[in-house]
Amino acid sequence: MKIPDSARQLIESGAHAHLVTLNADGSPQVTVVWAGVDGDEVVTAHLMESQKIKNVRRDARVALTFESPTQSAMGLTEYLVMYGRARLVPGGAPALLQRLARIYLGPDVKFPPMDQPPPGNVMHITVERIAGVGPWTGRAV
């Protein structure tokens, strides 16, 4: 599906992504990562073959949540949930990390800090359903 403008703005503002993948035994695995938007996909960068990378190779189903700095009319913190499917594209992780580091850490930072980072993988997440509390759901709370 198309990513609503309000969701795109929240992600690109530097909100952190709580990325849920599924372990081999079906239990949830979660890490907090940097995320960007590329067309209508959410993208995350991974230098290493971490557990979440192994998980999405086996089961592509993922969820992403982002807290918003704004409150709903009831005073509740707004948040964005995205359900989707991940595919891994080899390479390109250092360049995406550098692009995201400017948002998450600061305009002048060099990241990753090492001189020859491994190419890693970029995770591309196609969004199938959006939930949470905020303008991206189309429901008032």
Added chain:
Amino acid sequence: MKIPDSARQLIESGAHAHLVTLNADGSPQVTVVWAGVDGDEVVTAHLMESQKIKNVRRDARVALTFESPTQSAMGLTEYLVMYGRARLVPGGAPALLQRLARIYLGPDVKFPPMDQPPPGNVMHITVERIAGVGPWTGRAV
């Protein structure tokens, strides 16, 4: 397991809990909720028989993540991940929501706002494993 003091402090500071449960088809479901600590369990309050309540009746495995306001030595945002099992205790949701509302909304708020809220359920989560980035993991990043 015992909840480390640093994790307890983060939760009781009013950090929001990203609560992951598992749908019948094994896919992840996530909502952002208020959370408290009761002994060595994390507790959340639920007035309604929502999807997450139905989910934990079927599969008790849950994950909780909390963002911290502090940064690691590398400048990365610290966060707490808790993996555990949920059990539901009927009733008591309005009283727990009122206790948590004082932390999440303000000391004088009445919550839930309605006069006769349903008794709901309190979710008690026993913690089996802790991860993330921060003093609660015992690893430096």
